[in-house]
Amino acid sequence: xxxxxxxxxxGSKSIxxxxxxxxxxxxxxxxxxxxxxxFSAPTDRITKSVSSNPIAYTNDAVGTEFAxxxxxxxxxxxxxxxxxxxxxLPQATKLLAITYxxxxxxxxxxxxxxxxxxxxxxxxxxxxxxxxxxxxxxxxCNEFSQKIQPFLGEVNLMKTEKRALHFIESVPRISDxxxxxxxxxxxxxxxxxxxxIDIPYSHILGKYAIEMVHAKHNIxxxxxxxxxxxxxVFAADGLIAEYFTLRVFAEFANVGAGNMSSFAEIxxxxxxxxxxxxxxxxxxxxxxxGIF
Numbered sequence: 001x002x003x004x005x006x007x008x009x010x011g012s013k014s015i016x017x018x019x020x021x022x023x024x025x026x027x028x029x030x031x032x033x034x035x036x037x038x039f040s041a042p043t044d045r046i047t048k049s050v051s052s053n054p055i056a057y058t059n060d061a062v063g064t065e066f067a068x069x070x071x072x073x074x075x076x077x078x079x080x081x082x083x084x085x086x087x088x089l090p091q092a093t094k095l096l097a098i099t100y101x102x103x104x105x106x107x108x109x110x111x112x113x114x115x116x117x118x119x120x121x122x123x124x125x126x127x128x129x130x131x132x133x134x135x136x137x138x139x140x141c142n143e144f145s146q147k148i149q150p151f152l153g154e155v156n157l158m159k160t161e162k163r164a165l166h167f168i169e170s171v172p173r174i175s176d177x178x179x180x181x182x183x184x185x186x187x188x189x190x191x192x193x194x195x196x197i198d199i200p201y202s203h204i205l206g207k208y209a210i211e212m213v214h215a216k217h218n219i220x221x222x223x224x225x226x227x228x229x230x231x232x233v234f235a236a237d238g239l240i241a242e243y244f245t246l247r248v249f250a251e252f253a254n255v256g257a258g259n260m261s262s263f264a265e266i267x268x269x270x271x272x273x274x275x276x277x278x279x280x281x282x283x284x285x286x287x288x289x290g291i292f
Contacts, residue, residue: 096131183229231263
């Protein structure tokens with residue numbers, strides 16, 4: 001293998017030798033500084049194979065350059081599945097992420113020298129992150145980068161996304177209010193799935209908590225979205241039925257009770273009118289407690 005000391009474009013010494021893709025890529029600017037692919041004789045054909053992987057190629061090809069490309073995309077698809085498994089992501093993530101990889105690589109084939117390439121880790125990270133933005137999954141960029149680092153490796157997600165913009169438009173980032181809304185839906189679904197509350201009440205509770213966030217949207221900026229979401233749900237429950245104590249709900253929402261209590265009080269003071277459909281729930285709870 002030929003070793004390259006510096007990138008010819010930016011002069012960086014940080015060169016990644018990716019045996020999977022058959023290329024040496026500059027970590028700083030993404031330039032392919034050396035192509036490690038060695039072509040085989042035309043008679044050495046890759047046999048036709050059938051794969052269940054939606055990203056895999058199934059037609060014949062000549063030479064090991066195609067094999068390197070094939071291996072890279074199959075490995076990216078496998079890595080996306082690993083990310084989904086470790087982070088417990090929805091199944092829709094896989095199809096969206098793989099579609100993004102195919103679009104990105106298709107656009108990259110049309111570029112002229114000097115070429116920009118992405119490593120397996122970068123492709124996996126940017127494709128999964130883009131898919132999660134499309135799904136409005138409750139996770140921000142920093143949280144996602146931290147969660148994938150132990151098993152996928154370190155990747156500068158924002159820098160990778162900026163390089164990808166040279167080829168295809170990125171999905172707009174999730175706004176703070178949208179992120180909090182996604183967290184609220186996640187919390188009420190967890191409560192319903194664990195039979196803490198029934199499904200009809202979970203719908204009312206989630207809808208009212210989201211209304212609270214929109215009414216007090218300035219509180220969202222610069223704060224942890226999961227904390228704000230938990231505070232809104234706790235405040236909504238306090239005005240409707242008071243199912244939860246602070247300690248129990250904080251454990252379910254996995255947030256600090258002290259901060260949540262403070263934000264919940266702010267939401268209560270500026271809360272919109274309680275939904276009409278919650279009146280029956282409120283009456284039933286008070287009757288059960290012997291208030292009437």
